Amino acid sequence: MNSLEHPYNSLSPDTVMDAVEARGFLCDYRLYPLNSYENRVYQVGIEDEAPLIAKFYRPNRWNIEQIQAEHNALRALRASGVAVSAPIEIEGKTLFQHNEFFYAISYKLMGESPEAGNLDHLYQIGELIGEIHHTSKDWSISERPYTPIISRIKKASQYILSTSFLPKALHNEYVKTIDDLILKATQTINDHKQSNVRFIHGDFHRSNIILNDGVMTALDFDDCRMGYAVQDLWMHLTDPDEKHAQLSELIEGYENFCSFDTRELSLIDPLIAERNILYTAWIAERWHDPAFPKLFPHFTAQQYWEQHLNDLQQIRNSWGNWH
Template identity: 50%
Template structure:
């Protein structure tokens, strides 16, 4: 490597470190300066919203409605990946599909302030879906079907593609290579994760679709809002090439008898697209990945002061015992839905 290469690499590392530090300690002046760099004039009212992976704030605007300012966590997504997310949202909105798309200023939706990418979007007021409301599940199925139908015309080229086994492997590697998990529990953790991985691999080999499709990737209840009688799908931060059932299974709350819920969701979905029922056999895989990844996610973000404050119980022996119990439940409940 040449001296110039070394200098360039050092400058890149310094910029990334600076952006990470600025992100972990965003202060009001920085937030307001970023918002006003778009040409809007703030009234200095800032209200933090419930988000940990990114930083999200409601910011008041002089003589206008408040906007939502979303600051992307540095080094998580590339500029191309974020722009692909924005393009998807703007296209969906233009087609009349109820999503919240970023605001554009002189044709731009993505901005950078102090090394941190950010965007602005309109504020949406409403309520999240009721967990067991069958009518609402039907509507959610319709909305997700609409979104999948439109997104299917333009596959992602920059976003990630879902890979459950790789996710399990990476999460387990991270947990086992650090000291958060007590040494005496590591053999039990390793055995339980290995069992779930083996079960997941068998399902994937049998039921994985031939081709992945663009999906939202994280369509849980908090990312849906009922506004003026219509559900809107929010926060496409995790959009990816994936499997249709990824956007459906998170709405199943009746663990003993989820089939009625599934029936409503799929019936609504199929007003727009046919649903491959064989994908239901992958729900156990995605459920296991979500449980395994959650612990790894908390561990990977522990250097962020916001996580230490929000999750003070993480890393305790009680936490890990509960986590191991969740993993065992994943195994015990395996097949309940597809059976």
């Protein structure tokens, strides 16, 4: 697709405000794009009221049933008293369509992200994740099924190899490194039962948490799906030298609500490899979106790919250090 033909090019400020006003709100023409790459998210000013957040889903990423499953999960968590940001229900609906875009509206939350590595914050984050997992312990979201880690690694790496982004000089070493990671990941994952898969946030880094007056609220369940519990914990481990202290706080907070199988800690290595590879494939897949060349101007430089390969090799060489 030519970047000029990308569907988000038709998402003008007037389109955003028309969509919000179609739900009964009166916009005051103050519109601010927020930091979201996958979707388009805006703070929309409302006359004589607090601003709202309007999220426009990327066309052709999720189908209606998958988006609605996310909304249903959020509404159920919120109804159970879990601190999550849920879409506003209007006339019995949370998902709306305007032109070719599906969108949702939510209330704006004030606050800031937790501090990376702050042990008190990690304890609270563990509590929040534990409460989410406890509330959803019996859920099975068929619209967002578990996809094996190996399958995700293979699909993403094969996509990277099918593009022209990876320099030819690095091709053979990249293939070898991916094969090494797949072998290590397969050996690790074979020790785990898929029956332990459960509902997870799926992308629970600290930017998806708002801290306000001591209360943490979980945001952006766009990647929610079935997976392993440790997936929602490991991204808060920011310093390998402090991993034991950080894990201790996360798990202690988590277990106030939900027991944690520490055997899952061995999955952190495959999950780190998966996220690294998927992130690079994601940029490549979205390159036709005109926002991405602006956001990642270094992506086409050989230095980016040398660093990416080096990161993968470091993951391979340090395998097992997280547990």
